[in-house]
Amino acid sequence: MDYAPIPSSPSSRPPHRSLKLLSFSLAAILLTIVAVLNGRYRSGTSPEPVIHPTSPLSRGPSDGVSEKTSGLGLLRSPSSHFPWTNTMLQWQRTAFHFQPQKNWMNGFLPSSSSLFFLFSNRFYRSLMFCCLFVSLARISMDPDPNGPVFYKGWYHLFYQYNPDSAVWGNITWGHAVSRDLIHWRHLPLAMVADHWYDLNGVWTGSATILPDGNLIMLYTGSTNESVQVQNLAVPSDPSDPLLLKWIKSDANPVLLPPPGVGPKDFRDPTTAWYEEEAAAWRLAIGTKEDEGHSGIVLVYQTKDFLTYELLPGMLHAVAGTGMWECVDFYPVGTKAEDGGLDTSVTTGEKVKHVLKASMDDDRHDYYAIGTYDSETARWVPDDPEMDVGIGLRYDWGKFYASKTFYDTKSSRRVLWGWIGETDSEYADIQKGWASLQGIPRTVLLDVKTGSNLLQWPVEEVKSLRAGSQEFTNISVSSGSVVPLDVLNSAAQLDIEAEFEIDAASLAETLEADVGYNCSTSGGANRRGALGPFGLLVLADPKLSEQTAVYFYIAKKTDGGLQTHFCHDEMQSSCANDIYKRVVGSKVPVLDGETLTVRILVDHSIVESFAQGGRTCITSRVYPTEAIYNSARVFIFNNATGARVTAKSIKIWHMNSANIIDSRSPY
């Protein structure tokens, strides 16, 4: 094994010319003055990760990319985006995540390579456009998961879908089905905006399965006047396991914003749960209350899903957190053998309830564990300091609008999350798609800590594993990088790694490092005594690009240890028109535990799960060099005072899970 020292600084693009540097400095100084004068910060938001502006402030067209390099036709305006080639963009599509369909055009379904060639070549574009098939080039974006449910043998996923553009708009319900949560088949749109009460969008909703096995869907419609209302829809043929067609109730809208709630602050109804005492169903809807800028949850009660009673008060509220979108509310068992629980399980000391919401203000999903009281319809967090919106997140990277459902087939609770893009709008238009779903995860209470959830990729992901390699007992000395000899492309991987840091280093009296925070840490190159160390994925052989997945152990003032788990995206790509951050959080490590991490690498998405899923991070990365056969995996140890042992690293190559398009005639 080669133990190469870690390069002290990454290779980068050619340095700025001095004029650009001067104008950048002047602009920075002016901005600083303005910031100092202003001194206003948003209240109630958690500290944001460091976001490095990816393009210098005054980069004119003369410094930007030439039209020829980017392959764009002369019709397009000059810009200063990175010269993405079709090869680079095509590589970004994931192999086993759920994402919107590829472009298609009237009359034929080209392969993606011919498609990009056609779009990039001006002659062919003109040819296409003047001829028979003026293209109906459908490009698409695919955010919020909706109404996930298991019904008559099929997993259903609906999702907010714009069939016409890679930006938000024309929102309909896309629909896909699967037997195993991994292999999907696209179906026709389930619902479109065709009534006054959802004319401006068929927005997010949830499915509830009734005791007789029937299914109802409640969703938010944005009316013709952009008022948010709740609507009821049912399958037009309940015996159709594919649930192709839906009927909207004549009674719609069944819920209007109540007094005191703004018309734009009333959306995303949850799955309903049944209350024995009340002999009725309840569901929750998030909103906000302006005075304290509080996120709040309202509870409605109904027997028939047509008429509702707003229960007095609120399920819960947290001041300063702003509007709560995509609220989710579900029980978790407190014993290891419990498994997932049906949404309607409400009673007993053996059950805790998770309240989750997507914070509109900071675009992160937060959850908290607490206790629900059926009688008062109130929920109280176990730890008010870790309340919704101010405490734990499902995921410390790019992850939003998530929703769980109870999978009756496998008796587990499964979590879907929307993963947006962190590249430029331009690149999204160029590549013709935006957003995907994270890998579905099971959700359980961590019975060992009692204070966090465990999320883990569903077991079915393992069915894609093909060919594994195992590396054991690799000792990585301080300040070194070890390449792993991963056969074939390292763009589709499932990695399970276990690390140990030498006992002597841990025992030494070192300075306390209480201020460590992934976001402000400076990332994988900022060395501490006991970290960072971990893996570099989507790294090219020269390490000019790398995505670091790492642990950092900080000593606390009482001599105890606090482990942090982070992703460093800062060197994930040489491109400068994308968002690159260092993200992550603390991860509980109990006595006797080694450090473990599972990483799913699937082209432009990296998802990792530390300590069995106590802390999870999703990153979108867009390498320009570490793609195709140039992607590699390395172990690294950037700690100054410790030797790290990778006790075991198992790497599986992952097959693709081709999504079948049942809408195409071919």
Add this chain to the structure above:
Amino acid sequence: MKSISITLLCLLLSSLTIQLDGGAASIEDTCKAAAAASPVINYDFCVSTFLGNPKSGSADTRGLAKIAALTAINHASNIKIEITDLLKKSPDPAIKSALNQCFRLYDSMSFTLANAADAINADRDEAAKGFLKTGIQEAEDCAAALEKAGKASPLTKGNSDSVELSTMSLAILDLIAKKPSDHDDMMIRAVLV
């Protein structure tokens, strides 16, 4: 030195008045100001455009400028589909030729406006305004092409909406030029992606 102190004084004064704002920009106030700044912008159209996007509720002024640009991109995609349908129905070669030209213009516009949205995100307002003006020109060129083909334009509303959306983004960027405080809110814009 004098001009610098005046500039700083102006910044100080405008920043003081801005202290009264909350984090999110008011859609109504922004549209009122935008409509006052340009005869092309209709207040109701502006308000309903933003109300139609759930992200407007928590967006600052810069965020609204970006939403306007993104809405214009979505609109351009819709126009392309409309053009495709019109091409199927129209036998007239002059109209067909104009429609094909319009399709190319709206296709290009998606990229122009994407550049604008990215520039708004990066605080490169002058570049953004340049892209938005190009986007407006592309819509106007389509209108001109159809007019030249001699028939009443079936895309009149589509073209004028396109111009209006891009103009909204432009006007809102001009409002920001008077409100430097919004530079602080890069965080919000970044996570709007």
